[in-house]
Amino acid sequence: MTDVTTGLLPSGRPNADETAKRTKARNAAEARFKLYGIVAIAIGLFFLVALLFSIITNGVGAFQQTFVKVSIPLNAEQIAAAEKSVVKTSKYRAMIEAALADKIMAAGYKTEFTDPRKLGDILSSSAAAQLREHVLANPGDAGKTIDFQFLASSRVDGYLKGRVTRAALAEDKNLDAGHLDLVDQMKADGTVVKHFNWDFITGSDASDSRPEQAGIGVSMLGSLFMMLVVLFLALPIGVAASIYLEEFAPQNRWTDLIEVNIANLAAVPSIVFGILGLAAFIQFANLPQSAPLVGGLVLTLMTLPTIIISTRASLKAVPPSIREGALGIGASKMQAVFHHVLPLAMPGILTGTIIGLAQALGETAPLLLIGMVGFIASNYPDGIADGFLHPNSAMPAQIFEWAKRADPAFYERAWGGIIILLIFLAIMNITAIILRRRFERRW
Amino acid sequence: MNMRTETQIEEALKDKSMAQNETHPLKMRGEKVCVYYGEKQALYDVDLDVRENQVMALIGPSGCGKSTFLRCLNRMNDTIDICRVAGKITLDNEDIYDKAVDVVELRARVGMVFQKPNPFPKSIRENIAYGPKIHGLARSKADLDEIVVTSLQKAGLFEEVKDRLDEPGTGLSGGQQQRLCIARAIAVSPEVILMDEPCSALDPIATAKVEELIDELKENYTIVIVTHSMQQAARVSQRTAMFHLGVLVEEGPTDKMFTNPDDKRTQDYITGRFG
Numbered sequence: 252m253t254d255v256t257t258g259l260l261p262s263g264r265p266n267a268d269e270t271a272k273r274t275k276a277r278n279a280a281e282a283r284f285k286l287y288g289i290v291a292i293a294i295g296l297f298f299l300v301a302l303l304f305s306i307i308t309n310g311v312g313a314f315q316q317t318f319v320k321v322s323i324p325l326n327a328e329q330i331a332a333a334e335k336s337v338v339k340t341s342k343y344r345a346m347i348e349a350a351l352a353d354k355i356m357a358a359g360y361k362t363e364f365t366d367p368r369k370l371g372d373i374l375s376s377s378a379a380a381q382l383r384e385h386v387l388a389n390p391g392d393a394g395k396t397i398d399f400q401f402l403a404s405s406r407v408d409g410y411l412k413g414r415v416t417r418a419a420l421a422e423d424k425n426l427d428a429g430h431l432d433l434v435d436q437m438k439a440d441g442t443v444v445k446h447f448n449w450d451f452i453t454g455s456d457a458s459d460s461r462p463e464q465a466g467i468g469v470s471m472l473g474s475l476f477m478m479l480v481v482l483f484l485a486l487p488i489g490v491a492a493s494i495y496l497e498e499f500a501p502q503n504r505w506t507d508l509i510e511v512n513i514a515n516l517a518a519v520p521s522i523v524f525g526i527l528g529l530a531a532f533i534q535f536a537n538l539p540q541s542a543p544l545v546g547g548l549v550l551t552l553m554t555l556p557t558i559i560i561s562t563r564a565s566l567k568a569v570p571p572s573i574r575e576g577a578l579g580i581g582a583s584k585m586q587a588v589f590h591h592v593l594p595l596a597m598p599g600i601l602t603g604t605i606i607g608l609a610q611a612l613g614e615t616a617p618l619l620l621i622g623m624v625g626f627i628a629s630n631y632p633d634g635i636a637d638g639f640l641h642p643n644s645a646m647p648a649q650i651f652e653w654a655k656r657a658d659p660a661f662y663e664r665a666w667g668g669i670i671i672l673l674i675f676l677a678i679m680n681i682t683a684i685i686l687r688r689r690f691e692r693r694w
Numbered sequence: 695m696n697m698r699t700e701t702q703i704e705e706a707l708k709d710k711s712m713a714q715n716e717t718h719p720l721k722m723r724g725e726k727v728c729v730y731y732g733e734k735q736a737l738y739d740v741d742l743d744v745r746e747n748q749v750m751a752l753i754g755p756s757g758c759g760k761s762t763f764l765r766c767l768n769r770m771n772d773t774i775d776i777c778r779v780a781g782k783i784t785l786d787n788e789d790i791y792d793k794a795v796d797v798v799e800l801r802a803r804v805g806m807v808f809q810k811p812n813p814f815p816k817s818i819r820e821n822i823a824y825g826p827k828i829h830g831l832a833r834s835k836a837d838l839d840e841i842v843v844t845s846l847q848k849a850g851l852f853e854e855v856k857d858r859l860d861e862p863g864t865g866l867s868g869g870q871q872q873r874l875c876i877a878r879a880i881a882v883s884p885e886v887i888l889m890d891e892p893c894s895a896l897d898p899i900a901t902a903k904v905e906e907l908i909d910e911l912k913e914n915y916t917i918v919i920v921t922h923s924m925q926q927a928a929r930v931s932q933r934t935a936m937f938h939l940g941v942l943v944e945e946g947p948t949d950k951m952f953t954n955p956d957d958k959r960t961q962d963y964i965t966g967r968f969g
Contacts, residue, residue: 572812580825581802
C-alpha cells in the first residue's frame with residue numbers, strides 16, 4: 252500500500268507508474284521545447300521573407316527607366332549658335348522640343364498642346380545636356396539626322412510604373428493630364444519605351460529636379476575607396492595587434508584592461524566614431540571633408556575591434572600542441588606563430604575581416620558627421636588619388652540622401668540602392684562562408 | 695668473511711659505476727632544481743644526472759612533478775608565464791638557464807616529443823623538413839631530402855610512408871604519427887630527446903614499436919622519458935628516477951629500482967599500492 256501513496260518502491264526507487272509518468276512529462280517537455288524553436292525560426296523566416304519581398308517590389312522599378320525616342324536633324328549653324336549663347340543647354344533644349352513637335356505632328360497624335368515647350372515637358376531636363384555631349388563628341392554628325400533616346404521626365408516614368416495618376420497631376424505644375432494622353436499614344440507605337448537602365452547602376456547622383464537621371468555608380472566608387480582604406484589599414488593593424496595580444500603579451504592587468512576595452516569598443520555606437528573622426532581627422536589633421544579617405548579612416552576605427560576579436564578567436568582555436576610541436580624542435584616563438592599558427596588561423600581571420608568590411612560597407616551614421624551625405628556626388632573621380640581625396644558619397648549615405656528627398660521618384664531609387672547594397676553584402680558574406688568551408692581544418 | 699664480502703660487493707659496485715661513468719659520461723645535470731607555478735611550488739630541490747646514450751625514465755604518480763622536470767630540461771616551461779625555475783640545470787656543463795643561452799639553440803639540441811602526437815597539418819615531408827630548414831641544416835634540396843629519408847628510417851617509419859611523403863602527416867595512424875613526431879625531432883640532430891608519455895595515446899602494438907625505437911635510438915641519443923607504465927620504464931630504461939609530491943624520491947639503475955628499491959614509497963608505487 253505504501254508504494255501507491257508515496258510512489259516509491261521499498262528499495263527507494265520510484266515504482267513503474269511513477270516512472271512512466273516522469274518519462275511522459277520529460278518527453279512532453281522536450282517536444283514542447285522543439286516546437287518553441289520551430290515557431291521562433293518560422294517567425295524569423297517570415298520577417299525575412301516579408302522584408303525581401305517589400306525591398307524587391309519597391310526597388311525593382313529603379314532598374315527600369317522610361318525613354319522617349321526622338322530623331323533630331325543636327326544643323327551645324329544651330330549648333331554653332333547654341334555654343335555661342337550663354338545658356339547653351341536651353342538652345343539645345345529648343346532643338347529637341349522642335350524635333351519632338353515635328354514628330355508629334357507627323358505621327359498625327361491627338362494633343363491639346365501646340366507649344367513645343369509644353370510638349371517638351373514629357374522629357375527629362377537632362378535631355379539637352381545629353382544632346383550637347385553627343386554633338387561635342389561627334390562633330391562629324393552635323394548635317395545628319397540622328398536617333399536619340401532621351402530620358403522621360405520622372406512624372407511620365409512614374410505614370411508608366413503606375414505611381415503617377417491623372418488625378419494626382421491636377422496638383423502638379425510639372426505635367427498635365429493631357430501629357431499622359433499623348434504618352435499613351437506614343438507608348439502604343441513604341442516611341443515611349445521602358446527598359447533596363449544601366450545608368451542607375453553606373454551613373455552619378457542628380458539634382459532634386461531630375462530623379463530620373465540619378466544613379467548610384469559614383470557613390471559605389473566612394474564605398475570602394477573607403478573599403479580599400481579599411482582593408483589596408485584594419486587588416487594589418489588588427490592582425491598584428493591580435494597576434495601580439497594572443498601569442499606574445501604577458502598576461503597581466505594591463506593586457507586584461509586592453510582586452511576589456513577592445514571588447515567594449517566593438518559595442519560603441521558608430522556615430523561616436525563619426526564625431527571622433529570629425530574632430531581628429533578633419534578639424535585637427537585638416538584632411539579634406541567628405542573624402543573617402545576620411546570615411547575609410549573612421550570606418551577603420553570602427554572595424555578594428557571586430558577584426559581583432561575574430562582574429563584572436565581564430566588564433567585561440569589553433570591547438571596549443573601545434574605551437575609546442577614547433578617550439579619543441581627549436582622554432583622561435585615568431586617562427587612558430589608565422590609558420591604554423593597563422594596559416595591555420597587564416598581562414599578565420601579572413602572571414603572576420605570580410606564580415607567587418609561588410610559591416611563597414613553598410614555603415615551610415617559616421618558618414619553623416621564627416622560630410623559624406625547631403626551633397627550631390629555628381630562627378631567620377633579622376634584617378635586613384637582623386638578617388639581618395641575628392642568629395643564623394645557612399646552607397647548607404649546615397650540611399651539615405653535619396654530617401655529624404657521629397658520627390659517620390661527618389662524614394663524608388665532608395666529602394667533600388669538598397670537592393671544593390673544587399674547584393675554586395677550577400678556576395679561578401681558568401682565569400683566568407685566559402686573561405687571558411689574550403690580552408691577549415693580539423694584536428 | 696662477512697666484512698670481506700661486503701667490501702667485495704662495494705668494490706664491484708664502484709667498478710660498475712666507474713665503468714658506467716666512462717662509457718656514459720654526464721650529459722645533463724639538475725642541481726637543486728625548484729619550480730614554482732605562481733605561488734605554488736611544484737618541484738623541491740631536485741638533483742638528477744642524465745648520462746649519455748642512456749634512457750632515463752621518470753616515474754611517479756600524477757602531479758608529482760616529473761613532466762615539470764622534463765620540461766625544464768629544454769626550457770619549455772618558459773612558455774608558461776607564471777612558471778619560475780630556480781637552481782641549476784646544465785647541458786655538457788653549461789648552465790642552460792644562463793642569460794647567454796639562446797633558448798632556440800637549446801631546443802634544437804634538446805628535442806621534445808609530446809604526449810599526444812602533434813604532427814603539423816602539412817605533408818609528411820614538410821613535417822620533417824621544417825626543423826632542418828629553420829636551423830639551416832641542409833644546403834640544398836637534395837640534402838633536405840636526404841635528411842627526411844634518414845630521419846624516417848631512424849624512426850622506423852620510412853618503409854610505411856615512402857610512397858606518400860607528400861600526403862598530410864595528420865592522415866597517419868596514431869602510432870605512425872607519434873613516430874613521425876620522433877622523426878621530426880631527430881631531423882634537427884638533437885643530442886637529447888625528451889619524451890613526455892609518448893605512448894599514452896597509443897594502442898599496445900604501436901606502443902611496442904615506439905619502445906623498440908627508443909631502445910635503438912639510445913645508441914645515438916640521450917633520452918629522458920616520462921611514463922606512467924611501470925612495464926615501459928622497466929623495458930626501455932637503464933636508469934629510473936622516482937618522483938613523489940615534487941620531490942625526487944630515489945634514482946638508480948632500473949633493475950635495482952624495480953627489484954630492490956631503497957625507499958618504501960618507490961616499492962609501494964611500483965607494486966601498485968598507491969598512485
